[in-house]
Amino acid sequence: MAKIAAVIVAAGRGTRAGDPDLAKQFRPIGGQSALRRCLARFAGCGLIHAIQPVIRAGDEGPYREAAEGLSLRGPVHGGDTRQASVRAGLEALAGEQPDIVLIHDAARPFASNDLIARAIAAAPETGAAIPGLAVTDTIKAVDRHGHVGETLDRSTLRAVQTPQAFAFAPILEAHRRAAREGRNDFTDDAALAEWVGMQVRVFEGESGNIKITHAEDFMRAEAMDWAALSDVRTGTGIDVHAFGPGDHVWLGGLKIPHSQTLTGHSDADVGLHALTDALLGALADGDIGSHFPPSDPQWKGAASDRFLKFACDRVAERGGRIAHLDLTIVCEAPKIGPHRDAMRQSIARIAGIAVDRVAVKATTSEQLGFTGRREGIAAYATATIRLPWS
Structure with a gap:
């Protein structure tokens, strides 16, 4: 049976969310912080053997509150970028040698058990699998002056989410290679996997798996939380x-x-x-x-x-x-x-x-x-x- 691990990335500050004193992953949604929701969801998944949180140095206090009572590995400190934080989490898991690792952002507190299971099931096919949603709006590429350059074929486009699932050894080596070569500009782990030649499969994401970025996202998240309690x-x-x-x-x-x-x-x-x-x-x-x-x-x-x-x-x-x-x-x-x-x-x-x-x-x-x-x-x-x- 494959050994599954998860890295939960919670080392950012989330300044665009509107609270300079409290990182967005520690702000409450329905009485629980976004991070608590993520950690509890993954900790409650019987398919996952080890969960590695990555936090910012100095956030130990709110992290302990979010993690109370959950079966997790001790947190490690992240870096100045998300990419550096993910690598810190992967390195911490190197001794565990899992077969598959899920990489998930704490800013997505509504990932479901079904989504996690789909990520795990999709990973073995190519060693890299990511959730994506079909784009329903018309998408146009614009230049620096705001002029339309072209209209993209939305049938080929997907809005990508987390958790992203990878064969552990290749994604760890990809992160190490990027660090050696000074590449720290990848917007997600799938982009890094593509860079080293991995074939990335896209599986069906979830519309409810929203990312908390701006202050209004918290209002949307609160509304979603109440709506789920019917x-x-x-x-x-x-x-x-x-x-x-x-x-x-x-x-x-x-x-x-x-x-x-x-x-x-x-x-x-x-x-x-x-x-x-x-x-x-x-x-x-x-x-x-x-x-x-x-x-x-x-x-x-x-x-x-x-x-x-x-x-x-x-x-x-x-x-x-x-x-x-x-x-x-x-x-x-x-x-x-x-x-x-x-x-x-x-x-x-x-x-x-x-x-x-x-x-x-x-x-x-x-x-x-x-x-x-x-x-x-x-x-x-x-x-x-x-x-x-x-």
């Missing part, structure tokens, strides 16, 4: 806790001074408990009591942000995203209004979503019922999530 679900949660002696209450992850406290096995944060149940309900994954039973002493006095974070992680594990969280708190006191925005920020931080996706409202029960008698607080929550359709 299973929209809503869950509701309700929680109630009684008052007891004390000097504060926990609400929405905040410690709020009050003449009483809420009693319960944990910190009795009714807001976070209701939100936790709403998310678990949207997932059809039990309720807070089934995951954190009050009979279990380890949850005695536990901070409820742990419960909400658990539910949010369950959404992420299903490949989903939280679209909106809506919390209503019912009580006569304390006053919620002065703390509303801080609660929204607290919930957004725990859930890992933007604060404009969190609503916190408050009302009284007009002195009716147990809340009207100031015996406790109730909370009602709704969670909207989006999952991949299955």
Whole structure:
């Protein structure tokens, strides 16, 4: 069986993407960096034996966050050009001696498992295979004055993507030869392979395998990410806790001074408990009591942000995203209004979503019922999530 390796090139700065302080491969798309998406995709492919990331010196911190929990080789530092960075990755794999190597840009975070499999399957035919898309627009060659020189036959043209797949030994030698001869002007690895006489085969690429280059590409990527999550679900949660002696209450992850406290096995944060149940309900994954039973002493006095974070992680594990969280708190006191925005920020931080996706409202029960008698607080929550359709 062929031994397959992959080089993930993530050593560029991506200044055209509009953020001078954070390279584009570390910027988030749907809560995950572009690099994390790439690394996770290749790490989850059972056909690949070794994954070699290439990063820029100084990017070790954001790289560690992107690579957390994934089975990867230690990163190596890239060079001043993409070509130099690819060669650094190939040299790092030389001791592994893989049969085939895939070379992929971290700026393409949406490569699918099918595309990776097609790349691996296409490589053995000639030792070099690249994904390409047929060009649908009319293409014209122009001179330096902007005058049309000729109209090209688009039937012979392809827009080329990554991952590009090569027999390992020949592509490594091609990179070494280019370095020896001072050639550093190749725009992709296929061009370098052509230069040394390799026959490059083109296989079908993917329209969704976009390259993140400019700021507007991130907006397109976000839209693509949401569009892929077509299973929209809503869950509701309700929680109630009684008052007891004390000097504060926990609400929405905040410690709020009050003449009483809420009693319960944990910190009795009714807001976070209701939100936790709403998310678990949207997932059809039990309720807070089934995951954190009050009979279990380890949850005695536990901070409820742990419960909400658990539910949010369950959404992420299903490949989903939280679209909106809506919390209503019912009580006569304390006053919620002065703390509303801080609660929204607290919930957004725990859930890992933007604060404009969190609503916190408050009302009284007009002195009716147990809340009207100031015996406790109730909370009602709704969670909207989006999952991949299955």
